[in-house]
Amino acid sequence: PYAKIASYGGAAGLSACVVLLALLIYFVFKKQLSVLIIAPLLLLTLPLNTTEAGAMKVLLIQGNVPNYGLDFNARAKAVFYNHVSESNRALMQFPNVDFLLWPENAVDVDPFQNKDVNDELNSFSKPLILGAIVNKGGQSFNSSILWSNKQQIIYNKQHLTPFGEYIPLRSLATKVSPLAKQVSDFTPGDSQVIFKINSAKIVPVICYELIDDSLLESAANSANLIVVQTNSATFGMSAESAQQLSITRIRAIEHSRNILSVSTTGFSAVIDHSGKIIKSTKMGVADHLYAEVGLIDQLSMRDRLGDWALIITLIWLLLVARRACVYRR
Incomplete structure (x- = not known):
């Protein structure tokens, strides 16, 4: 209360x-x-007192994964085609949307280097905001991409997950366990990116970044809609997804922004600026959510201060x- x-x-x-x-x-x-x-x-x-100026029609796509745990990404193309299939089902029911939102790691191969994946993404007539792995210049990035068949705009995750996406104190870690040498680090991004679709200014937040106060404050100051992309498959049916959803609800209140939160395996949810869950999916199923989500430009008192x-x-x-x-x- x-x-x-x-x-x-x-x-x-x-x-x-x-x-x-x-x-x-x-x-x-x-x-x-x-x-x-x-x-x-x-x-x-x-x-x-929050005023919405316009709205966007959106489809949140939760494609699910073949199996839980750390080896889910061994079947990267299966995860990708799960999201393709669910997107096609959703578009048959809701064809007039402004964009589709896919979760983190929905495309766990580089879509710029894989022709089959690239062609499949270009077959969509609607823009997609999707999570993908992008390799460039010998570096790997955990990215969110605004994808259309005309252009692609990339945001690279700035706040990486320790031990999940990079090994902190690597020199010490290799002495503790030689297995650390087998783990490659992701490279962090260095700037925020705004995805512009019609009147929407959308800032993507990728998973662990949700707990970064300064990053969320910057997002609220730049965007009228926030999307959170996460991959909960590595945590199986644990409470992690519910915990992250609770954090997202507080962030919605804190920054007076409607937030779209999408996961590979659930929970995916539409959350309004008061922290209320408008609709959500269940865990461990392929599903989609349709939402007409309002755009909010005014800042909360917390962000003004x-x-x-x-x-x-x-x-x-x-x-x-x-x-x-x-x-x-």
Whole structure:
């Protein structure tokens, strides 16, 4: 019920509210409530006035994988054609969409170097935003690509997953295990990219990047729609996908953006700017979601404040802590 605090204070402000609830109980028993403690709760009474300017018709494609675990990508083409098949089924039902959204690793081979994959992607009459592996100049990138048969625009994941996409402290890791030498590192991207489709300015966020505060703030300042592409196949039927979906919901509130979250295996979801899940898929199935999603240009209070949101939260916590110490004396 107090998740909307994230729109004012970000994830840090929301975490501070958890502390607040504990302090609230303490001060109630001590009969020493103060405005300092209660004031942040007044934010809960403020409406989240967000105006949508236009909308996009979108298909989220969850193609599923042949098997879970780390070896799912051994069948890269099978995963690709799963997404092709589900896309064709979805387009038969919803032909008039603005674009299709595929998850991270939906194309786990380089589509620029594989003719069959390239031809298949060019056969779509609608633009696709897809996750792919791109090899260039001896480097490998985990990429999101806005693909049409006229042009391709590439965003390379900036915040790589440690141990999943690169080995940190590689010199030390090779001494601990010789297997580290067999693992190749991905190369991080160095800039944000905006995908423009009609009136939509879309920023892709790839999996682990979801926990990067500065990256999400930058996305909200640049885009009127955020898409999250993830691959949960390596985690099987664990709680990881549900955990990531919960993080995405908080990000939607924090940045006042509607978010489209798509996974290879689920959960895929359409999330509005209040963090509400409008619709979602189940785990472990091939499925698709159709959504008419609104575009939002105005910034949340948290994004207007920028780093000040964190600074104000820290100052408030210090003041509360000081007051608590005074009461204890």
